[in-house]
Amino acid sequence: MCSTQKEPIEGGYQYEPKNLLISGFADEIDPSLNRQLEALQKMGIRYIEMRGVDGKSLVHCTDSELSVIHRKLDAAGVRLSSVGSPIGKIGIEDDFAPHWELFQRTVEIAQKLDAPFIRMFSFYPPEGHEADAYRAPVLDRLARMVEYAKGQNTVLLHENEKGIFGDTADRCKLLLDTLGCENFKAVFDFANFVQCGEDTQRAYACPHGLCASGRL
Numbered sequence: 001m002c003s004t005q006k007e008p009i010e011g012g013y014q015y016e017p018k019n020l021l022i023s024g025f026a027d028e029i030d031p032s033l034n035r036q037l038e039a040l041q042k043m044g045i046r047y048i049e050m051r052g053v054d055g056k057s058l059v060h061c062t063d064s065e066l067s068v069i070h071r072k073l074d075a076a077g078v079r080l081s082s083v084g085s086p087i088g089k090i091g092i093e094d095d096f097a098p099h100w101e102l103f104q105r106t107v108e109i110a111q112k113l114d115a116p117f118i119r120m121f122s123f124y125p126p127e128g129h130e131a132d133a134y135r136a137p138v139l140d141r142l143a144r145m146v147e148y149a150k151g152q153n154t155v156l157l158h159e160n161e162k163g164i165f166g167d168t169a170d171r172c173k174l175l176l177d178t179l180g181c182e183n184f185k186a187v188f189d190f191a192n193f194v195q196c197g198e199d200t201q202r203a204y205a206c207p208h209g210l211c212a213s214g215r216l
Contacts, residue, residue: 023081027052033069037076046077049119051084059085059106066112073113080115082157087145088121088164092134096141103145107152117155119187120145122166122175131165135174138165142179149183159187160203162195169193169203 026036026048033053040048050058053069061069073079085106090099110118123138125131142158149156158166158175166172176186193200 021047021081023047023049025049025051025084031055033072037072037078040078041076046079047081048073048078049082049084050080050113050115057086058083059087059102059109061109063112066109070113080110080113082117082119083110083113083115084119086121087118088123088142088158089161090123092123092125092137092141092165100144104148107149107154110154111152117157118149119157119159121159121161122164122171124164131167131171134165139175139178142175142184146179146181146184150181154183156184157187158184160189160192160196162192167192167196169198172203 022045024045026040027050029036029039031052031054036048040046050069052058053061053065056065058069083106087099087103087106106118110116122142123134125134145156158172160167160169160172166175172186176184180186188204190200193203
């Protein structure tokens with residue numbers, strides 16, 4: 001997790017990191033939260049992007065489970081950098097109503113665990129269809145989420161996941177140019193851009209200035 005300031009250079013922009021924070025998906029260490037925290041303490045890492053806890057997705061945890069998680073984090077001296085959510089990882093033509101409820105619950109969970117950010121995505125176009133054809137419904141759904149996030153003082157971070165609407169530099173820039181604000185920023189995932197055949201240097205130079213986090 002890196003807070004950045006964008007400075008113009010010849011041919012594009014560069015980021016000057018400040019307040020550099022190292023965070024990660026600890027469920028890739030072990031499903032057990034206890035073991036995750038043990039490993040983080042050994043490595044001296046004090047932030048976690050929480051996605052899976054004891055084999056369960058964080059966004060499906062009950063309030064009582066969240067209380068236990070909060071106590072364990074406090075005892076270990078570890079804080080959440082972000083909620084690693086599945087928001088936006090459904091088809092753009094899928095029923096949005098239950099996903100909207102999950103989104104609202106995810107915002108509530110982020111607040112309960114003092115997480116400043118929620119990592120999210122921009123929906124999958126139907127297989128075999130051009131993503132650009134779904135610009136309007138994608139922007140409509142995301143705009144509704146951003147407005148809700150503003151009212152809840154929550155920051156949404158869009159990740160360039162392969163296969164979703166925003167999986168190319170140009171479409172990520174479109175999302176940020178249209179919706180970018182203090183409550184809607186970006187996660188820059190180098191590997192995902194590579195999988196999509198994107199030039200990562202060009203993508204990194206896109207002048208939107210709203211990249212809040214980088215994933216290595």
